[in-house]
Amino acid sequence: MSDTAVITTRIMLAGVGGQGTILAAKIISEAAAAAGLDVKMSEIHGMSQRGGSVVSHVAFGSQVFSPLPDLKTVDCLVAFEKLEAIRQYGYLKQEGLLIVNDLEIAPMPVLSGFADYPQDGLKQLKETAGRILVLDAAGEARNIGMLQVQNLILIGALSTFPGLETFPWEETIKKTVRTQFAEINLKAFQIGKDLAAETGHEVNRNQHGF
Numbered sequence: 001m002s003d004t005a006v007i008t009t010r011i012m013l014a015g016v017g018g019q020g021t022i023l024a025a026k027i028i029s030e031a032a033a034a035a036g037l038d039v040k041m042s043e044i045h046g047m048s049q050r051g052g053s054v055v056s057h058v059a060f061g062s063q064v065f066s067p068l069p070d071l072k073t074v075d076c077l078v079a080f081e082k083l084e085a086i087r088q089y090g091y092l093k094q095e096g097l098l099i100v101n102d103l104e105i106a107p108m109p110v111l112s113g114f115a116d117y118p119q120d121g122l123k124q125l126k127e128t129a130g131r132i133l134v135l136d137a138a139g140e141a142r143n144i145g146m147l148q149v150q151n152l153i154l155i156g157a158l159s160t161f162p163g164l165e166t167f168p169w170e171e172t173i174k175k176t177v178r179t180q181f182a183e184i185n186l187k188a189f190q191i192g193k194d195l196a197a198e199t200g201h202e203v204n205r206n207q208h209g210f
Contacts (some may be wrong), residue, residue, distance in 0.1 A: 007063040009163060010069050014088040015080025017054055018103050019123045020151035024078070026055035027155060027176050031167040040067035052107070053183035057210060063147035076161050078154050080137075087187045088123045089129075099157050101137040101150060133157060133196060140191050146181075156192020 011028060015021040022043055029041045037060040044055045057066045078094045078099045079085030084099045086188050092098055100122065109115035126132055135157055137150040152173070159169050170186060179186045 004032075008059050008064055010067075010074045011058040011078065011158070012069065012074045012088060012091055013058070013075050013078045014057045014084040015054055015101075015151075016084065016107075018050055019054070020148060021054045021056050021079045021080055023176070024151040027060050027169075027172055028058045028158070029060075030176060031164075031169055031172040032058070034168045034172055035166065037061060038064045042067045045198060053087065055084075055088065057135045076158060077100070078158055080151065080154065082122050083107065085115065085125055086118060092129070094129045097131045097133065097161060098125065099111040099133045099135065100125065100142035100152060101152060101173075102134050103136075103138045103150075116128050133199060135192070135195050135199070137192070138171065140195070143192070144184060144185050144187060146188075149181075149185055152185045152188035153195070156189040156194075157196040159189070159193055 013021045013025050013028075025041055025043065029039045033041045037058060039058065039060045041059075042057050044053075057067045057069060059069070070092050074095055074096055075093060075096045076099065077085065077088055080101050081087065081103050083104070085098060089098070102122070104117060106117055109113075110117050122134065126134075135153065137153040138147065141147045141150040142155050155169070157180040159165065161168065169189065173185055173189060174182050
């Protein structure tokens with residue numbers, strides 16, 4: 001969790017095109033900056049128009065040299081879809097937190113019949129991850145009438161991560177999203193916070209340090 005002795009927190013957001021991963025990264029970046037931290041952000045776009053992977057990186061601390069992580073250096077991986085959690089899991093620290101949206105979006109090889117969606121992937125992650133929080137963010141978003149705010153539900157859960165609780169989340173959300181959607185986005189954010197508080201982070205006690 002350090003770059004040349006400078007403490008840096010690294011967040012990775014992984015989803016597919018249209019899920020709002022880049023907006024989520026922007027909100028995290030601006031909230032961290034508003035908290036007085038140095039922030040770096042980057043995005044890696046796949047074939048997002050065809051449901052390809054979209055990965056965003058946010059790093060913040062007293063001084064940040066690069067947003068791009070090495071393997072096993074990410075403090076929190078937020079996966080907007082289960083397969084993306086599997087794909088990016090290698091970047092997460094052993095003691096890091098994995099937040100997973102319990103949602104399946106079949107990629108093109110699966111839709112074309114050339115591959116199968118891994119049905120036991122989430123089970124394997126639960127057995128491997130040091131800390132994991134699984135949320136039905138898509139279902140909760142449907143319940144409040146707007147599927148597009150599942151990203152804010154996931155951010156709400158992320159905001160309970162140690163060190164992020166004091167960020168000015170609500171003010172940042174109001175400044176970042178369109179005014180007409182501010183209320184429902186704030187509602188989604190609070191749902192994520194509440195779900196994280198109710199569920200807690202499932203700890204795999206086979207991992208060292210827990």
